[in-house]
Amino acid sequence: MNRTTTRFTPIDPDLYATAFQLLDPAPEPDVPAAPVAPAPAVLTVAPAVHQPGPVEKTLTDALAFLDTRGWAKHRLIHPEGARCSIGALRAAAGTRNAAYRDAGNLLLDEARRQHGKQWDAIPTWNDSHTGPQVRSVWEAAIQRAHHLNI
Known part of the structure; x- marks a missing residue:
């Protein structure tokens, strides 16, 4: 029998260890991360929400009452x-408070602006005009209260 001599190239004994480390690396030690500069904050400004003042709210609620329940002439409350x-x-104010008084004064002032200075009270002005004329005064009074922020 002849012996065959083989000449194997010697291998690096750490070759397999290195290969396995590349395939399944050991967890890296906890090293604190370098501080990251904070991203610039993007501030968005929400649109301003209008908060009606007490006079504007009283006028708006009163007009809504007229829209839902109806408008009447010659009587405070129709049957x-x-x-x-x-x-x-x-009905809108609930009580005869400052908002009620100021809303009434603003409404009467607007009635006088649109229909003449002769009106001395809301009931007489109300009873002497049509529904569209009365509504026009209400809407203008609400706009004035809004612009005056009252």
Whole structure:
């Protein structure tokens, strides 16, 4: 029998260890990460939400009352629930407070601007005009209260 001599190239004994480390690396030691500069904050400004003042709210609520329950002439409260302008103001304000008084004064002032200076009270002005004329005064008074922020 002849012996065959083989000449194997010697291998690096750490070769397999290195290969396995590349395939399945050991966890890296906990090294604190370098501080990251914070991203610049993006501030968005929400649109301003209008908060109606007490006079504007009283006028708006009163007009909404007229829109839902109906508008009346010659009586404070109609048997079916409709009201005149002063009745709607009373319903919206709940009590005869400062907002009620100021809303009434603003409404009467706007009535005088649109329909003449002769009106001395809301009921007489209300009873002497049509629904669209009365509504126009209400809307203008609400706009004035809004612009005056009251």
